[in-house]
Amino acid sequence: MSVIYDKVAFIGLGLIASSMFWAGQRAGVVGHATGFARTQQTRTTARDIGLCDDIRDTLIETVLDADLIVLAVPVGAMKAVAQQIAPHLKSGCTVTDVGSVKREVIDAVAPYLPETVHFVPGHPLAGTEHSGPEAGFATLFDNRWCLLVPNGAASDAVERLGRYWRALGANVDMMDADHHDRVLAVTSHCPHLIAYTMVGVADDLRRVTDSEVIKYSAAGFRDFTRIAASDPTMWRDVFLSNKDATLEILGRFTEELFALQRAIRTGDGDHLHDYFSRTRAIRRGIIDAGQDTEAPDFGRRKD
Amino acid sequence: MSVIYDKVAFIGLGLIASSMFWAGQRAGVVGHATGFARTQQTRTTARDIGLCDDIRDTLIETVLDADLIVLAVPVGAMKAVAQQIAPHLKSGCTVTDVGSVKREVIDAVAPYLPETVHFVPGHPLAGTEHSGPEAGFATLFDNRWCLLVPNGAASDAVERLGRYWRALGANVDMMDADHHDRVLAVTSHCPHLIAYTMVGVADDLRRVTDSEVIKYSAAGFRDFTRIAASDPTMWRDVFLSNKDATLEILGRFTEELFALQRAIRTGDGDHLHDYFSRTRAIRRGIIDAGQDTEAPDFGRRKD
Incomplete structure (x- = not known):
């Protein structure tokens, strides 16, 4: 498959983000992946197991020049992350998330993002009982649903994110947040x-x-x-x-x-x-x- | 393995009894197995798939000469079955059940059985979402627990039933009914x-x-x-x-x-x-x- 996003930034390196990375590698649809996790320990583990092309020590370094930013942190942490990264996002990039609820994520994130950024919330319906960067595997999303909430974003940005998720193995549907x-x-x-x-x-x-x-x-x-x-x-x-x-x-x-x-x-x-x-x-x-x-x-x- | 019971009678031919039959065949611990089900349709299905050596049309024919009688009917049907078979049980035989509760089964069955019969209630902790004679398979009990309730029965009868369950693949423990x-x-x-x-x-x-x-x-x-x-x-x-x-x-x-x-x-x-x-x-x-x-x-x- 050809590259869909030249540069993807994963914020939070748990089960979902690490599986997204491996599934993206399998499909060959990501040019370069950076990753960030809050704790030094998680970053070290991620580096040790070869997760992402680069693990960065700050949020800002991680998102610079990224075409897709994946917020894969607990819902309660979304707002603080959005506030910090907002001034450093490339014009025309897409921000998405993988949170299990959508209305509160939109309320937490959307107000801080500049007009030049496409925000397309998402939720892959997949998981296991395990968590952390070592829990991820490339087939987690195969034949599972990923729900995207267009939320007024440009249709080409939504379509591109859908193509990415399908490349990771998922079926994609659109749904209203509430x-x-x-x-x-x-x-x-x-x-x-x-x-x-x-x-x-x-x-x-x-x-x-x-x-x-x-x-x-x-x-x-x-x-x-x-x-x-x-x-x-x-x-x-x-x-x-x-x-x-x-x-x-x-x-x-x-x-x-x-x-x-x-x-x-x-x-x-x-x-x-x-x-x-x-x-x-x-x-x-x-x-x-x-x-x-x-x-x-x-x-x-x-x- | 050598034969543990020369003749086993299965009353009720659902998931558990049919799996017991196949597991017994696998282990070679049953000489001859008879079976009975309430409906003609279940009996026909059982015959078609080769369940038991003989499927009989009456309860009484099924239990005659049996060394082990397995009550594998819903708990609510136990009493009526016990009443019907009691006069026809061979002296020294063992009656067991596979019901999910034990006190009520004892209350329903024990009063009707003659003194010459060993009653050892049991409960294999195994199941699937499927039911009926075609749902059974030989490995259902492998490494699962089967709980036996000695309930005052002769220790050699309890020990023999435990040996049988272990031959079917289960681990066996004893427990008080309540x-x-x-x-x-x-x-x-x-x-x-x-x-x-x-x-x-x-x-x-x-x-x-x-x-x-x-x-x-x-x-x-x-x-x-x-x-x-x-x-x-x-x-x-x-x-x-x-x-x-x-x-x-x-x-x-x-x-x-x-x-x-x-x-x-x-x-x-x-x-x-x-x-x-x-x-x-x-x-x-x-x-x-x-x-x-x-x-x-x-x-x-x-x-």
Whole structure:
């Protein structure tokens, strides 16, 4: 493939940015990549594993002359980064991000960017339970969705960023920021909060020991712990910055959970059976949509 | 391996019983296997795919002369089966089950079995989202736990059943019935109910379309749908028969969820971060205990 951006600058070198770098190398669509991380330790690790062509020690050096700047820091850190880099951005460059919420990122970043810069927020729907520069791998985005929020940016800048993400392996869709935040509250943010909660409950119990919880963790709980092992800082910022949509969905969740609890308490088996039958259809839809495998044992590798 | 039971009878031919049959074939530890299912359709399917040496049309024919009878029907059906087979059991045989709760199974089955029969309840901690006779496979129990509840049975009968489960690939532990039900409420039953609830909420939403929920389902929700696709009848019976432990844990869960909701509403980022950091440790313990893989992308196969 031919180069899409001559120079890409990654701000923040966690799972997503490092995977973007490796996927860009695989595709050959980036001329030169610079990277910056807040801590010396992360920068040293990044250099050690050959992440980016150059790891710089300051934000400003990192973004100079960049055609694409990727903000890959927690949502709560976006504003400070935007303020610092804004005066040093090349005219005509594109700024994007990979945050899990979009409205708050726009509010934090857009006011500081000059008119000459294209700001196109983005969100790749991909991740693992691991974080940090060593967690990245080139295939993370393959056949996953990347949602872009055009937000009034020039259409050629949006199109170019879409081409870049497709080269990294992703499918690209456009979405309005508020709608994005609502969809993600349902499909990702609330499930994560709930998984965190259930794992926390298990950790607290005195009549069931920790070692039993771990030793006998069956499919349900094991899946929850995997979800609940994601990066704490990132998720704190997600919930604080997508507060309204998250609380709305949690309200609905609590309502439904209480109805099921009541059915258990009163022995209403029909209510339970009907509810459990309905949820199977959604699962079928997800497999048909190619978003997951049907492999036995939940598709986990045996090795 | 040498034969452990000359004749095994499987009552109910779903995922677990069919996997037990194939695992027994792999190990060569069963002389002859008979099977029974309630519906003609399941019996026909079982015959078509070569499940068991003989599929019988009545319960009584199936258990005659059996050395081990495996009750693999939903918990709510155990009592009726026990009543029907009790007069036809061979003296000295062992009856076991594979139900997800143990106290209610004991209450439903034990009163009907003659003194000459060893009753050793069991619970293999293994499953997939699929059900029915065609869902079974020989490796389902490999390196999974099977919990046996000795419940006062003769130690040689318990030991023999343990040997059989180990031959099927499982690790075997002994546990008291009530403690079992409490551990499973935490590690399996409540996580399933919560996953069902979240998937139900998504299905209900009007401002986020079903197709969006499916198309953009990220890791969190996708894992929930996998859990929530399990057999509705089995899960209805699990909740109705492990009512007290489930409701206790759900009460704890709701309490913690409300605390996290409040932290989101009030913007208490420290509370969220501390909570999310703590849950990582449990995940680490599960990986160290060999109950899951650390593979990227949650260990899902790419194919």
